[in-house]
Amino acid sequence: MESMAVIExxxxxxxxxxxxxxxxxxxxxxxEKGEFVLITGPSGCGKTTLCRCFNGLIPHFYQxxxxxxxxxAGKDVTKFQTHELAKHVGxxxxxxxxxxxxxxxxxxxxxxxxxxxxxxxxxxxxxxxALKLTGIYDIRxxxxxxxxxxxxxxxxxxxxxxxQPEIIVLDEPTSFLDPxxxxxxxxxxxxxxxxxxxxxxxxEHRLDLTARYATHIVIMDRGKVCSNGDTRExxxxxxxxxxxxxxxxxxLLHQMLIKSGMNxxxxxxxxxxxxxxxxxxxxxxx
Amino acid sequence: xxxxxGLKFRKVYSPIHNLDPRIKFIYVIVIFVAALLLGSILPLxxxxxxxxxxxxLARVHRQWLRSLRGALFLALFILSTNVLVKWASAGYVFLIxxxxxxxxxxxxxxxxxESFSVFFLTTSPDMLGLALExxxxxxxxxxxxxxxVRFVPVLAEEAQTIMDAQKARGLEMEKGxxxxxxxxxxxxxxxxxxxxxxxxxxxxxxxxxxxWGAAKKRTNLYALTLHRGDFAMLAISVIVLVLAIYIxxxxxxxxxxxxx
Amino acid sequence: MILxxxxxxxxxxxxxxxxxxxxxxxxxEFIAIMGQNGxxxxxxxxxxxxxxxxxxxxxxxxxxxxxxxxIASLSKTVGFVFQNPDHQLFSETVEQEIAFALKNFGFEEAxxxxxxxxxxxLLSLEQYRKTSxxxxxxxxxxxxxxxxxxxxxxxxxxxxxxxxxxxxxxxxKLRQFILQLQTQGKxxxxxxxxxxxxxxxxxxxxxxxxxxIVADGEGKEILTNTAAxxxxxxxxxxxxxxxxxxxxLGFPSNVIDIYEAKDLLLNAWEKQQR
Numbered sequence: 066m067e068s069m070a071v072i073e074x075x076x077x078x079x080x081x082x083x084x085x086x087x088x089x090x091x092x093x094x095x096x097e098k099g100e101f102v103l104i105t106g107p108s109g110c111g112k113t114t115l116c117r118c119f120n121g122l123i124p125h126f127y128q129x130x131x132x133x134x135x136x137x138a139g140k141d142v143t144k145f146q147t148h149e150l151a152k153h154v155g156x157x158x159x160x161x162x163x164x165x166x167x168x169x170x171x172x173x174x175x176x177x178x179x180x181x182x183x184x185x186x187x188x189x190x191x192x193x194x195a196l197k198l199t200g201i202y203d204i205r206x207x208x209x210x211x212x213x214x215x216x217x218x219x220x221x222x223x224x225x226x227x228x229q230p231e232i233i234v235l236d237e238p239t240s241f242l243d244p245x246x247x248x249x250x251x252x253x254x255x256x257x258x259x260x261x262x263x264x265x266x267x268x269e270h271r272l273d274l275t276a277r278y279a280t281h282i283v284i285m286d287r288g289k290v291c292s293n294g295d296t297r298e299x300x301x302x303x304x305x306x307x308x309x310x311x312x313x314x315x316x317l318l319h320q321m322l323i324k325s326g327m328n329x330x331x332x333x334x335x336x337x338x339x340x341x342x343x344x345x346x347x348x349x350x351x
Numbered sequence: 352x353x354x355x356x357g358l359k360f361r362k363v364y365s366p367i368h369n370l371d372p373r374i375k376f377i378y379v380i381v382i383f384v385a386a387l388l389l390g391s392i393l394p395l396x397x398x399x400x401x402x403x404x405x406x407x408l409a410r411v412h413r414q415w416l417r418s419l420r421g422a423l424f425l426a427l428f429i430l431s432t433n434v435l436v437k438w439a440s441a442g443y444v445f446l447i448x449x450x451x452x453x454x455x456x457x458x459x460x461x462x463x464x465e466s467f468s469v470f471f472l473t474t475s476p477d478m479l480g481l482a483l484e485x486x487x488x489x490x491x492x493x494x495x496x497x498x499x500v501r502f503v504p505v506l507a508e509e510a511q512t513i514m515d516a517q518k519a520r521g522l523e524m525e526k527g528x529x530x531x532x533x534x535x536x537x538x539x540x541x542x543x544x545x546x547x548x549x550x551x552x553x554x555x556x557x558x559x560x561x562x563w564g565a566a567k568k569r570t571n572l573y574a575l576t577l578h579r580g581d582f583a584m585l586a587i588s589v590i591v592l593v594l595a596i597y598i599x600x601x602x603x604x605x606x607x608x609x610x611x
Numbered sequence: 612m613i614l615x616x617x618x619x620x621x622x623x624x625x626x627x628x629x630x631x632x633x634x635x636x637x638x639x640e641f642i643a644i645m646g647q648n649g650x651x652x653x654x655x656x657x658x659x660x661x662x663x664x665x666x667x668x669x670x671x672x673x674x675x676x677x678x679x680x681x682i683a684s685l686s687k688t689v690g691f692v693f694q695n696p697d698h699q700l701f702s703e704t705v706e707q708e709i710a711f712a713l714k715n716f717g718f719e720e721a722x723x724x725x726x727x728x729x730x731x732x733l734l735s736l737e738q739y740r741k742t743s744x745x746x747x748x749x750x751x752x753x754x755x756x757x758x759x760x761x762x763x764x765x766x767x768x769x770x771x772x773x774x775x776x777x778x779x780x781x782x783x784k785l786r787q788f789i790l791q792l793q794t795q796g797k798x799x800x801x802x803x804x805x806x807x808x809x810x811x812x813x814x815x816x817x818x819x820x821x822x823x824i825v826a827d828g829e830g831k832e833i834l835t836n837t838a839a840x841x842x843x844x845x846x847x848x849x850x851x852x853x854x855x856x857x858x859x860l861g862f863p864s865n866v867i868d869i870y871e872a873k874d875l876l877l878n879a880w881e882k883q884q885r
C-alpha cells in the first residue's frame with residue numbers, strides 16, 4: 066500500500082520579525098497519513114514554532130521570514146490562508162482557557178463551523194458528534210469558565226474535531242493539567258487516531274505518558290531536528306538523553322539494566338507495562 | 352454596589368427569561384419613551400406598577416428591590432435638586448405644582464431603572480450576544496461583546512492573584528498618602544495589562560486556527576425565533592406606547608393635590 | 612516553624628476549601644503538598660503568609676498567629692513564589708524587579724544592593740541585570756520571579772506548581788536548587804501534582820483531598836500507597852508502577868527511586884544465575 070505524506074517539509078527555516086537568528090532551521094520531516102507523531106525537545110528548541118507552520122499561522126499571522134517548503138494536506142502553507150488550511154489541520158494550544166471564547170461549550174465547539182458557513186442541521190450533527198467523541202456531551206450547556214482544565218481542553222479538541230480535519234496538532238496540551246487529566250486527554254487523542262484514522266502530531270515533554278502511543282518521534286534541539294524516526298530506536302539512543310529529553314523511566318531503567326549486564330530483551334520498552342513484560346520473561350518469582 | 356446587583360443576570364427559568372431579547376429591548380425603549388412623554392405623577396405611577404407583574408413572573412424581585420434600593424440615593428439627589436431649583440426660581444416659595452413635578456421627575460428615573468433592571472436581570476449575556484448577531488449588527492461587535500463578558504470573571508480572578516503575588520512581596524495597598532496609593536496600583540496594573548495582551552494574542556491564534564474569516568456569510572448554531580409570549584409582550588408594548596401618546600396629546604392629567 | 616491547628620476555610624462563594632486541617636512544618640523541612648485541583652493545596656499554603664485567614668482554627672508562624680499580624684510582616688519570613696511569573700513582573704529591569712520587595716520591606720540602600728547582586732548570582736541572572744524582564748524567555752522569567760522572592764532571604768519558601776511548563780533539564784536544575792536551599796537550612800514547601808518530580812526529590816509528602824489531609828509521611832511510603840493515591844486522584848510514579856506490577860514476583864512495592872530499582876532487579880537476577 067502506498068503511504069501518503071500528509072505533512073512534508075523541506076529545509077524549513079523561519080525567523081520571527083525582529084529576531085537576530087532563526088527559531089527553526091533546515092527542518093526536513095515527513096509525516097504519513099494516520100501516524101501518531103511525537104515532537105519533543107528542550108525549551109526553546111523550536112517545537113512550538115514548528116507547530117505554527119503546520120496551519121499557516123506562520124507565515125500569515127506572524128509574518129517574519131520563512132524559507133524552504135511546508136506542504137500540509139497537499140497544500141503549500143505559504144499559498145493558502147489559515148482559514149483554508151483549518152479545514153485540514155486543527156491546532157490545539159497549551160492554555161485551555163485562552164482558546165475558548167463562547168459563553169457555552171456547545172457554541173464554542175460550533176465556532177469553526179459557523180465561520181465556515183455550515184448549515185444549521187449539519188452543524189448540529191457535527192457538534193453533537195464531536196461532543197460525544199470527547200466525552201463532554203453532558204456539559205455542553207455549561208460556560209467554559211465553570212469547568213475544569215481537563216474538560217476545557219476536551220472542548221478545544223472537540224472544537225477542532227468538529228471541522229473534521231485530517232490532521233490534529235496539539236502543542237503541549239496538558240501543560241496546565243494534573244497527570245490524571247493529562248492521561249485522559251492522551252487516551253482521547255489516541256482513540257481519535259486509532260478509530261478515526263486522524264493523523265496526530267503531539268508536542269509534549271511528558272514522554273512517560275505519551276511515548277507508548279507514538280510510532281514516530283522527532284527530537285528537536287536549538288531549532289534543528291536532531292533525531293527523527295521510530296520511537297523505540299530514537300529513545301534508546303544516548304544522544305536523545307544528552308540533548309536533555311526526559312525519556313520515560315521504564316526506558317531508562319531498561320537501558321541501565323542492559324548496561325549492567327542483565328540478559329533482558331533488547332526491545333526498548335516505552336511504558337511500565339512493557340518493561341514489566343520483559344522483566345517477567347527473565348525473572349522468576351522469589 | 353447594590354445598584355449593579357440589580358443588573359446581573361440570574362439563571363432562572365421563567366416566561367420572562369425565555370422571551371426574545373429583542374422584544375424585551377423594544378419594551379424597554381417603549382417604557383423609556385412613555386416615561387418621557389408622561390411627565391406627571393399619576394401616569395408614571397401606573398407605569399411603575401405595570402412592570403411589577405413582570406418582575407414577579409420573572410422571580411427576580413429580590414435583586415430588583417436591591418437595584419431600586421441602590422437607585423434610592425440617586426433618586427433622592429434628583430428630588431432634592433429639582434425641589435431646590437424650582438423653589439429658587441419660584442421666588443423662594445414652595446409651590447404644590449413644583450413639588451409634584453419634582454416627584455414626577457424622580458419617579459421617571461425610578462421607572463427607567465426598573466425597566467432596565469428587568470431587562471438585564473432576565474437576559475443572559477449569550478442571549479444578548481445572540482440578539483446582537485441576529486440584529487444585523489456586524490459580527491465583530493457581537494463577538495467582542497460576548498468574548499468580553501466571557502473573560503470578565505477570568506480577568507477579575509487574575510487581578511486578585513496578581514494582588515496576592517505583590518502583597519506577598521511586601522506591597523501594602525492601603526498604606527500611604529493619596530499619591531502613594533495610586534502608585535501602589537502600578538505593580539498590579541502592569542502585569543494585568545501585559546497578561547491581557549498575551550491572552551488576546553493567544554485568542555487570536557485560536558480564532559485563526561478555527562477558520563475565522565473563512566466565509567462571507569457566517570452562520571449560527573442557534574436561531575432566535577419569536578413565540579406566542581414574544582408577540583404578547585410586543586402587543587403590550589404597543590398598547591402602552593399608543594396609550595402614552597394618546598394621553599400626552601389629548602388628556603390633561605390632574606395634579607394629585609387637586610384630587611383632595 | 613508553622614503550626615496549623617484545626618483550620619477550616621470557607622470562600623465567600625460558600626465553597627468549603629479546608630475542613631479541619633492540622634499540621635506542623637518544622638524548620639528546615641522539605642514538604643510536597645499534593646492533590647488534584649480543588650483539593651485545597653493552594654488554599655492551605657496561602658494561609659502561611661496570611662493571604663488568607665482561617666474561618667476557624669489557628670495558624671502560627673514562628674509563634675505569631677497569622678490573624679494578629681499583616682501579610683507584609685509574615686512575608687518577611689515566608690516567601691511565596693506564585694505559579695505564573697507574569698503575575699509578578701512589572702519593572703523596567705530585572706534589577707528593579709528584585710529591588711521591589713527589598714524596598715517594600717524597608718531595607719537600607721546598601722543592603723538592597725548587596726542582596727540584589729547575591730540573588731542575581733544565585734540564579735545565574737547577572738548577565739540580565741539591566742534587561743527588561745519582558746524580553747526574557749519563559750524559563751528565565753521564572754528564575755527572575757524566584758530571585759525576586761529569595762532576595763530578602765526568607766526562612767521559609769513556598770513554591771506553587773514550580774514545574775509547570777518546565778522541560779527535563781529545568782526540572783533537574785530546580786531539584787538541585789531546592790537541595791541547595793535545604794543545605795542552607797531553609798524550609799521549602801512545594802505545591803505540585805508532578806509525581807515524577809516529587810519521586811525524584813523524595814521529600815515529606817502530604818496528600819490532600821476535598822479540603823482534608825488524607826496522608827502524611829515519607830515520600831517513598833506515600834507515593835506507593837495506591838489506596839491513598841487513588842483517593843486523591845494522583846497517578847503512581849512510573850518506577851512505583853513497575854514495582855507494583857512486580858509484586859507477584861516477590862519484590863517490595865515501596866520503590867520510587869530508579870537507582871534503587873536497578874539494584875533490586877540486578878540483585879534478583881544475579882541471585883538467579885547462581
